[in-house]
Amino acid sequence: MTSRERGGLRTGEVAERAGVNIQTLRYYERRGLLASPDRSLGGHRLYPAGTVALLQVIKAAQRLGFTLDEVAELLDTGSRRHPTPDLRQRAIDKIAEIDAKLADLTAIRTALTEVVDARCDSLTNCTCDDCPIPFLTIGTADDPDGERR
Numbered sequence: 001m002t003s004r005e006r007g008g009l010r011t012g013e014v015a016e017r018a019g020v021n022i023q024t025l026r027y028y029e030r031r032g033l034l035a036s037p038d039r040s041l042g043g044h045r046l047y048p049a050g051t052v053a054l055l056q057v058i059k060a061a062q063r064l065g066f067t068l069d070e071v072a073e074l075l076d077t078g079s080r081r082h083p084t085p086d087l088r089q090r091a092i093d094k095i096a097e098i099d100a101k102l103a104d105l106t107a108i109r110t111a112l113t114e115v116v117d118a119r120c121d122s123l124t125n126c127t128c129d130d131c132p133i134p135f136l137t138i139g140t141a142d143d144p145d146g147e148r149r
Contacts, residue, residue: 008038008046018055025055033058033072065094 015022028034034054037045061071070090077086114132121127 011045014047014051017052
């Protein structure tokens, strides 16, 4: 008798078909992303066939930048009798978050390019001309009177 004939897919079958490892499958179950599966007479977990598709949705959402907490909330919202159109707004918010990260990464890349172009050789004692790294101010702070501490 195959696992389908017994009423579900065993852990290894689900993990293999979904492209995740068994520990991931069990972790998602503990987190509540997956419902607790039925058990065979021998105590093996038997997942419904739809579990594979659900795991693929979870992994796709993670690749889009959603955290597991966000995925759990989206799954919960979608399972309500009257779901709210939450995914669209969350996607808009995620795009804004990505844009902010891209701006930060662009600024970091620009600064690093200036360091390379200036041929900087030290973070704290650079000998290059017109060093773009403000190494003299690293670890210092101005007090309210404008004097260095």
